[in-house]
Amino acid sequence: MHALRYxxxxxxxxxxxxxxDSVYFSERLFAVADGMGGHAFGEVASxxxxxxxxxxxxxxDxxxxxxxxxxxxxxxxxxDLAEENFDMRGMGTTLTALLWEGERFAVCHIGDSRCYLVRDGELAQVTRDHTMVQAxxxxxxMPPEQAAEHPSRSMLMRALQAGSDHDADLFHQDAHEGDRYLICSDGLSDVVPPEEIRRLLTSTPDGDDTVRALIDAANAAGGPDNITCLVIDVIPAANPSWLPAWLRR
Incomplete structure (x- = not known):
């Protein structure tokens, strides 16, 4: 059995x-929701x-x-809200959530917020964006390099919206000791390249310092959108002070 630090x-x-953006975290459930709709309706949705x-x-079970x-x-x-208020028709939100099961996560994802994994110092994107350019x-x-710079890269094809019946992606993600997970809104991933995200996630074992560094990097790149970061470390339950070799460097 493993434990988590976040x-x-x-x-x-x-x-x-x-x-x-809205964020939720508990001992086992972690989520980032990025609202959309304007006039503060995005905040309501998230x-x-x-x-x-x-x-x-x-x-x-x-x-x-x-x-x-x-x-x-x-x-x-x-x-229901959109039916009560005509102005809320375009209101919606992304959602990326991880529910801890002791040895793995149950993942729920819709939209273009992301979950990344760093394992043995290498970065992988766990979720797939539900955007036009990703399709x-x-x-x-379209090559991935062009998609990363495309002006319409945030155009969503799936999200949780009023009147929508889009299903979320649901799958399991096995966890290993030393894994570091990042759930973030696109205010980070749209402006900070994956290699820089990897560097910041592996530069210090301190989660709070890592979160601050990620937010600072997004703002240094112009900070065009809201930025939310949730960093989760998988550690042995019996020895919370243990760190993998790549974090001790």
Missing amino acids: AVGTDPGLRREANE NIAVAVLADLDVDA DPHTELAAATREIAIRLT LVDDGR
């Missing part, structure tokens, strides 16, 4: 007056997402069933 931070960035997750039964039910509940609440990459019609 750190979290959120920042409005340099160009937004409000922060429409807040609804984390409020629903706060009521999740983390001890359920089938965590994916619980997570799927949560995403449906979020969509229902958004639809073009998957179809072989």
